[in-house]
Amino acid sequence: MSTRVVIAEDLHLLREGLVHLLRAHGFEVVAAVESGPELLKALTEERPDVAVVDVRLPPTFTDEGLQASLAARRAIPGLPVLVLSQHVEQLYARELLADGSGAIGYLLKDRVFNSEQFVDAVRRVAAGGTAMDPEVIAKLLASTARHEPLGALTPREREVLELMAEGRSNTAISQRLFLSESAVGKHTASIFGKLGLSPSDDDNRRVLAVLAYLNAARS
Amino acid sequence: MRRYAAATGRSLALGLLALTDLFLVIVTLPMILLSFTMGLVFCFPPAVGMLRRRTALARRLSGRWLGREIGPSYLPPPPPVRRQPDGWYRHERQLYKTPRVPEWNNRWKWMFSDPATWRELGWVILNPVLGGALLLPLIAAAYAVAMAWQGHPVALLLGAVALAAIAETPWLLRFYGWWNELLLGPTAKSLLASRIHTLDQARLETVDSQASELRRIERDLHDGAQARLVAIGMTLGAVEALVHTDPEAAKALLAKAREASSTALTELRDLVRGIHPPVLSERGLGDAVRALALDSPLKVKVTVDLKTRPEAPVESAAYFSISELLTNAVRHGGADRVWIDISSRQKNLRITVTDDGSGGADPSRGSGLRGIERRLAAFDGVLAVSSPPDGPTIATIDLPHALVWEEDSETTAKMPRWKWAIVILGYGLAWLPLFPQGIVAAIMKIFDPENKSWFYVLYLPEPLQWPMIVFNITLGLVMYGAAILIPIQHSRRRWMAEATPRRLWLDR
Numbered sequence: 001m002s003t004r005v006v007i008a009e010d011l012h013l014l015r016e017g018l019v020h021l022l023r024a025h026g027f028e029v030v031a032a033v034e035s036g037p038e039l040l041k042a043l044t045e046e047r048p049d050v051a052v053v054d055v056r057l058p059p060t061f062t063d064e065g066l067q068a069s070l071a072a073r074r075a076i077p078g079l080p081v082l083v084l085s086q087h088v089e090q091l092y093a094r095e096l097l098a099d100g101s102g103a104i105g106y107l108l109k110d111r112v113f114n115s116e117q118f119v120d121a122v123r124r125v126a127a128g129g130t131a132m133d134p135e136v137i138a139k140l141l142a143s144t145a146r147h148e149p150l151g152a153l154t155p156r157e158r159e160v161l162e163l164m165a166e167g168r169s170n171t172a173i174s175q176r177l178f179l180s181e182s183a184v185g186k187h188t189a190s191i192f193g194k195l196g197l198s199p200s201d202d203d204n205r206r207v208l209a210v211l212a213y214l215n216a217a218r219s
Numbered sequence: 220m221r222r223y224a225a226a227t228g229r230s231l232a233l234g235l236l237a238l239t240d241l242f243l244v245i246v247t248l249p250m251i252l253l254s255f256t257m258g259l260v261f262c263f264p265p266a267v268g269m270l271r272r273r274t275a276l277a278r279r280l281s282g283r284w285l286g287r288e289i290g291p292s293y294l295p296p297p298p299p300v301r302r303q304p305d306g307w308y309r310h311e312r313q314l315y316k317t318p319r320v321p322e323w324n325n326r327w328k329w330m331f332s333d334p335a336t337w338r339e340l341g342w343v344i345l346n347p348v349l350g351g352a353l354l355l356p357l358i359a360a361a362y363a364v365a366m367a368w369q370g371h372p373v374a375l376l377l378g379a380v381a382l383a384a385i386a387e388t389p390w391l392l393r394f395y396g397w398w399n400e401l402l403l404g405p406t407a408k409s410l411l412a413s414r415i416h417t418l419d420q421a422r423l424e425t426v427d428s429q430a431s432e433l434r435r436i437e438r439d440l441h442d443g444a445q446a447r448l449v450a451i452g453m454t455l456g457a458v459e460a461l462v463h464t465d466p467e468a469a470k471a472l473l474a475k476a477r478e479a480s481s482t483a484l485t486e487l488r489d490l491v492r493g494i495h496p497p498v499l500s501e502r503g504l505g506d507a508v509r510a511l512a513l514d515s516p517l518k519v520k521v522t523v524d525l526k527t528r529p530e531a532p533v534e535s536a537a538y539f540s541i542s543e544l545l546t547n548a549v550r551h552g553g554a555d556r557v558w559i560d561i562s563s564r565q566k567n568l569r570i571t572v573t574d575d576g577s578g579g580a581d582p583s584r585g586s587g588l589r590g591i592e593r594r595l596a597a598f599d600g601v602l603a604v605s606s607p608p609d610g611p612t613i614a615t616i617d618l619p620h621a622l623v624w625e626e627d628s629e630t631t632a633k634m635p636r637w638k639w640a641i642v643i644l645g646y647g648l649a650w651l652p653l654f655p656q657g658i659v660a661a662i663m664k665i666f667d668p669e670n671k672s673w674f675y676v677l678y679l680p681e682p683l684q685w686p687m688i689v690f691n692i693t694l695g696l697v698m699y700g701a702a703i704l705i706p707i708q709h710s711r712r713r714w715m716a717e718a719t720p721r722r723l724w725l726d727r
Contacts, residue, residue: 055501062501087488087497090513091506110484113477143516 003126006048007032008039008065009084010057018052018112025119036064043072043079050126054109055085055092066092077101082125084109088136090143097130097211102204105131105167121167130167130207137165140214149195157194160187165214167207226388229284230353233395236280237350240343243273251340260327267330274339274403277346281403285396292335292405295416297325335409342402349398353391356384407714421596428593439490447483451476499538503528507538508559515545517557517574524562525622533598533621537561537570540591540602544572544614547587552576552612568621571613578610591616634709645702653695661688 005027009015012034019029031042035058043051051072057064069081082105083096096104105125111133112118121131141162144150153161156177163173170188174181188206192199195213200206250266253259271293278289300308300321307314310321330336363381405413454476461469491497499507505523512519528534541559548554554576561570580588581604592602599619606612660674664684671677676687 056497087492089498089510091498091502091510094513110481113481139514143514 002026002028003049003123004028004030004046005122006030006039006042006046006051007053008034008036008042008051008057008068009054010034011054014054014109014112021112021115021119022052022122025115027122035059036068039065040068040071043068044075047076047079050080050082050122052082052084052122055083063092066095070095073099073101078103078128080125080128081105082107082122082131084112088133088139090136090139093132093136093140094215097208097215100208100212102130102208103128106136107131107133108135124167129169129204130211132166132211134162134166137162140165140211144214152194153191157187157191160184161191161210164188164191164207165210223385223388226392227357227385230388230392230395231357233280233284233392234350234352234354234357237346237353240273240346240350243269244344244347247340247343264323264327264330267336270336270339270343273343277342277399278403281396281399285392285399287396287400289400289404292338292403292409294329294333294335294409294412297329300325334406338402342399350395353388353395356387356391359384407711421599424593425597428590436490436494439486443486443490444483447479447486451479451483454479495535496538499534500531504534504537505561507534508541508561511538511542511545512557512559515549515557517545517549517554519545519557519559521559522561525568526563527622529568529618529621533568533618536594536598536600537568537616537618537621540594540616541570541572543587543591547580548572548574548576548612551580552578552610554610554612563622566620566622568616568618570616570618572616573611573613575611577608578606578612579608580604580606580612580614634706638705638709642702642705645698649695649698649702651695652691653699657688657692657695660691664688 003026005022007015007018007022007029009018009032015032015034019032022029030046030048033039033042037059039051039053039057042048051069053065053069055063055065057068066083069083073079073081077099078101080103081096083092084107085092086109088106088108093106096106103125105121107118107121111121124131141150141158159177160173163176168176170181170184173179174184177184179187189199195210197209197213200209247266247269250259250262254261254263254266275291278291282288300310300318302318303309303314307316308318308321309315310324313320315321360381363377363384367377367381454472458469458472458476461472496507496510498510502510503525505521505525508523509521512521529537545557545559548557552574554574556575558573559570560573561568563569583589588602588604594600595602595616595618598621600621601617603615603617604612605615656674656676660676663670663672663674664677668677676684676691679687
């Protein structure tokens, strides 16, 4: 059975583009809406496997999409949502991750350009994983750079941490950094040791732990 | 008890001070007269200077002792004389080598043409009399006590007189305060003049900073996104040409074009953030500042207590001011922690940014702080920085009337009916006691006491006649006075309200 998707985007061209892209990759688009209230209705009625949502939607053109997604996730815990935006904010990332149940994506709209990676992110979120934009992670790490244990990481470990925080699996990280999977495993173990986190084999749990750690280090 | 003691002490001090004004009058009045009759113009500024120093003291004392804050009432001072391109200084049709003479001329003209100068002169001349009157109850009381001391038969009565005289002092002080305000207080005109002066300044700076902001945006667009779009267009043209002959090369070029579009987007995003951050329009000031705090490398604690959202322009000015203060704390302050507090006090927005850095920030030197002041000036906002050499630095931003402006019913209300009744009664009937039963009756009494005609006063017993005539004349004058002054007093409040800052665009 193909994955059922709800799309919310107010720009007609981009909405059609997303529909085509996801259909071409074997998704079933059950609804493509253009405003906040419509989105909330579609999410609660259709209960899709994943939703791709633009932050800024009519009628107010503020953070309508984000609010609708959060409301839907309160009604249906763990509903997978991938939020797209012209700009990324740590503040919004925090709010999305706050319930700790995962199945969250938060990406810049530019990432749609690279269809393979984008579709990969959608699938990851649909499967209950996370997909954080590299820019969010970069900001998060930049603002925690002065924090003690993070300073103790080697550059390689930092790279692994960044990719891990974006929500990638060990396999994906090893392909990205041209390392063997066991090397990545060693790095992750070392990172977890240095940060004082209990290691976990489950990718999702691992990502959430890392993000929670980074967020906590902020405040 | 203490109230009367304080009032007595204050009247004594103010009364004696007022008596010394006699010397001031003896010195300054001839100086001013000489400067006009004999052409000794150089006497004028020092005389006015003395007057202003004395009235500054009177204003201060009035605020401290009489409970009446009196602001200065001067017109804005003349701007400094500008040097012309040819190196000369001009005053009207004359050219000077140094700015001294033009400066002096401007100053002279400023003092001479300011009504405040002449009102102050009037105050100083009359003050020995009116201020000296403050001493009367004290003298009366002292006299009564002295008589009682000598065993005067009506000692008890005299004691009562002394007490009554002392009980009088708070009233006298209140009257004295009113009189101070009448001649030393700002007039609606001087308030408006200084308001226009500050507005002028603020407008100049706003226009200037906006123009430079637009230039920056234009430059950024021209060098950034625009150039990249041109490059993308050219690359796509090349792809078009290559797509059949060399598909591999075309594919590589397409990847390049995609990368360029991505970079252009990033640049546009940064530019937009500098113009108006998206979080600000999406979430308002509180969350925008929280987002700012999250992006900062420092540990920033944000507390927000706002019930309503300020108008968008105010919000943006406040946001960028906070952003600049935060940058300062990172760059110069060497701070680890920052506390940002945003709160409202009635209609005013107050923001404090405190850091634990090394301190020593100086608004007169730092261009960043100057920029914040400029940004805030457009909204009558002020920045106060306290930054002792070892820290902490506390920057406070006050934006008056930044929240909701509600039409103040008090300032626009129509005159109540009873006030109208007094005005109509005054104009309608004041002539009656003043002329026929007052002035004319007095004339008749003097020149033709036998002819009583219809002057009711003259039918009264002899000893009551004069007091009654004086009473009638006073009554008539008071009625006219009330009829004239009540409407003026009523609209005065509105003029003052118009001369005080408020958000104009909320008045639409």
